[in-house]
Amino acid sequence: MTIKECLNKAIQNPFVYNYRRMWPYVRPYWFRALLAILITIPIGSLDAVIALSLKPYMDLVMVEKSIQASWYIPLLIIAFTTLQGGLGYISTYLNTWTGAKITNRLKFDLYKKMLRFETNFFNTKNSGDVIFMFNNNADMACAGLLKNLKTFVQRLFSSLSLIAVMFYNSWQLALICVAVLVFAFLPATRIKKRINSVIKKSISADAAILTAYNESYAGNKTIISYNLEECQTDKFSKVLDNIFWLRIKMIQRTSWLSPMMHMIMSIGIGLAIWYGSYLILSGQITSGSFVSFLTALIMLYTPLKSLGGNFNSMVMSFMAIDRVFNILNAEPQIQDTPGAKEFDGKLKKIEFDNLCFEYVPGAPVLKDINLKVARGDTIALVGNSGGGKSTLVSLLPRFYDPTCGSIKIDGVDIRDFTLKSLRRNIAVVFQDNFLFAGTIRENIMLGNDAATDEDLQRAIKMAYLDDFISTLPNGVDTQIGERGILLSGGQKQRVAIARAFLKNAPILVLDEATSALDNKAEAVVQKAIENLMEDKTVFVIAHRLSTIRNATKIVVINHGEIVEAGTHSDLLNIEGGAYRALHDMQFKGRA
Numbered sequence: 138m139t140i141k142e143c144l145n146k147a148i149q150n151p152f153v154y155n156y157r158r159m160w161p162y163v164r165p166y167w168f169r170a171l172l173a174i175l176i177t178i179p180i181g182s183l184d185a186v187i188a189l190s191l192k193p194y195m196d197l198v199m200v201e202k203s204i205q206a207s208w209y210i211p212l213l214i215i216a217f218t219t220l221q222g223g224l225g226y227i228s229t230y231l232n233t234w235t236g237a238k239i240t241n242r243l244k245f246d247l248y249k250k251m252l253r254f255e256t257n258f259f260n261t262k263n264s265g266d267v268i269f270m271f272n273n274n275a276d277m278a279c280a281g282l283l284k285n286l287k288t289f290v291q292r293l294f295s296s297l298s299l300i301a302v303m304f305y306n307s308w309q310l311a312l313i314c315v316a317v318l319v320f321a322f323l324p325a326t327r328i329k330k331r332i333n334s335v336i337k338k339s340i341s342a343d344a345a346i347l348t349a350y351n352e353s354y355a356g357n358k359t360i361i362s363y364n365l366e367e368c369q370t371d372k373f374s375k376v377l378d379n380i381f382w383l384r385i386k387m388i389q390r391t392s393w394l395s396p397m398m399h400m401i402m403s404i405g406i407g408l409a410i411w412y413g414s415y416l417i418l419s420g421q422i423t424s425g426s427f428v429s430f431l432t433a434l435i436m437l438y439t440p441l442k443s444l445g446g447n448f449n450s451m452v453m454s455f456m457a458i459d460r461v462f463n464i465l466n467a468e469p470q471i472q473d474t475p476g477a478k479e480f481d482g483k484l485k486k487i488e489f490d491n492l493c494f495e496y497v498p499g500a501p502v503l504k505d506i507n508l509k510v511a512r513g514d515t516i517a518l519v520g521n522s523g524g525g526k527s528t529l530v531s532l533l534p535r536f537y538d539p540t541c542g543s544i545k546i547d548g549v550d551i552r553d554f555t556l557k558s559l560r561r562n563i564a565v566v567f568q569d570n571f572l573f574a575g576t577i578r579e580n581i582m583l584g585n586d587a588a589t590d591e592d593l594q595r596a597i598k599m600a601y602l603d604d605f606i607s608t609l610p611n612g613v614d615t616q617i618g619e620r621g622i623l624l625s626g627g628q629k630q631r632v633a634i635a636r637a638f639l640k641n642a643p644i645l646v647l648d649e650a651t652s653a654l655d656n657k658a659e660a661v662v663q664k665a666i667e668n669l670m671e672d673k674t675v676f677v678i679a680h681r682l683s684t685i686r687n688a689t690k691i692v693v694i695n696h697g698e699i700v701e702a703g704t705h706s707d708l709l710n711i712e713g714g715a716y717r718a719l720h721d722m723q724f725k726g727r728a
Contacts, residue, residue: 173231181295188433240279255471265348277457306430317405480554482562492542517685520694564642568649570633572621584639600635
């Protein structure tokens with residue numbers, strides 16, 4: 138089915154179309170879901186009991202002045218209302234249970250999908266956008282779906298039973314009031330087009346709120362140190378103002394529906410009273426029939442007056458379902474190619490062959506990179522800031538794919554390996570390593586969850602963490618806070634290095650792993666890194682040239698191109714060379 142056909146189906150019957158798409162998530166719980174819906178049938182149908190019972194009660198008590206023949210009617214009303222309340226509780230319980238299960242399955246699939254998206258996907262999104270896309274949309278889709286379905290079925294059977302009571306009492310009045318009812322529904326057909334754009338803008342505004350909270354949490358030290366409280370509150374105030382005016386626009390475009398339906402239905406009630414009076418006086422219906430009819434009419438009209446809010450909720454739910462399935466149906470740009478094979482970690486050489494890369498089309502970041510790396514080599518990448526060093530090493534574990542050219546391991550393009558096997562054999566230590574909320578043990582064990590306690594202790598020792606951990610009351614089981622906030626920069630780096638030790642991958646990438654540390658912390662971390670580099674093929678990015686003098690090859694990258702390559706001594710001997718200029722700049726004036 139083409140996209141156009143899907144859209145046409147959605148437009149023609151969005152209710153059925155969206156429920157069909159949700160069916161795979163409903164299927165495991167179909168019995169409870171069906172039971173919750175079926176229970177709404179008697180709940181809705183029992184609305185007619187009160188209206189129907191008023192006919193004999195009015196005729197016998199109010200007209201014939203006889204109480205004996207109708208003593209049971211109040212008891213029946215109480216009994217049926219109690220039954221209706223009990224069924225309502227069961228339906229709500231089942232509906233909530235089913236809704237929570239479906240929502241959780243949907244969120245689980247969305248979360249799995251989120252983890253499959255490539256790095257560039259997150260580069261173009263704010264944190265609020267991501268949270269809204271992968272969490273809030275699921276809540277909106279499921280809550281609105283089930284609530285609307287329950288409400289629809291309940292009101293459908295309530296309406297049918299009440300209309301039946303109306304026809305039972307007077308078919309003439311019933312025809313008039315049903316015609317008015319149909320006319321009252323016509324304005325609702327124009328709502329969707331009026332609110333689509335506002336809903337989309339509201340979603341962006343709600344995501345901006347989440348982003349503001351996330352930024353204020355993560356950047357609280359920057360906000361305090363730069364006295365940005367007033368600046369941040371001003372920005373937040375503008376976001377709130379935007380949301381306020383969007384809410385007002387939504388009210389302006391939808392709130393007229395309920396008053397209009399109220400007015401039209403009031404006309405129906407007025408016509409019923411006027412013509413009903415004539416029918417009573419002409420003897421065509423009894424007073425009891427008229428009261429019963431009028432009660433059924435009011436009970437039918439009253440819930441339908443709130444249709445504007447329900448219709449708005451339904452449209453938002455359908456739009457959320459569309460967004461959810463757009464995400465679930467989207468394919469990540471970086472994924473396994475058909476027939477991809479396992480990479481076992483054994484290698485003789487890595488080749489960068491005419492490699493090019495662009496984040497933005499027409500703005501090359503890397504240009505014709507050619508580089509050969511033998512097993513066990515240490516390749517140091519240096520050069521001007523923004524020259525493409527980090528981008529180059531990011532292509533190795535396929536955070537991105539090259540725009541042109543290739544990276545080959547023993548002649549095999551890395552895109553022909555499965556992503557899992559490729560990344561399993563590459564360990565990366567970043568400048569700012571991400572640590573998860575939890576303990577030191579849990580964060581290190583992420584490198585290899587099957588590692589023994591002996592392996593863990595060895596990794597801790599090789600990362601020079603043992604002295605620090607010995608000072609902690611809970612040792613390796615000490616909580617480090619979200620993002621490792623309770624640790625210093627050097628401690629975070631050593632935890633990340635210990636994690637890389639446990640992974641024991643044959644290829645190691647060090648992306649400015651010591652550049653953010655002070656001299657004392659750098660000295661300790663550098664020792665840990667030297668331990669980590671043993672018997673591995675290493676790519677290291679470093680601004681401090683003193684840490685890379687012993688590299689097998691130093692590659693100077695400026696403006697996306699390799700301008701020099703060689704050993705430390707070779708490059709120093711190049712008069713006017715780029716590496717020599719960097720070296721002189723760092724060591725000028727030192728003894």
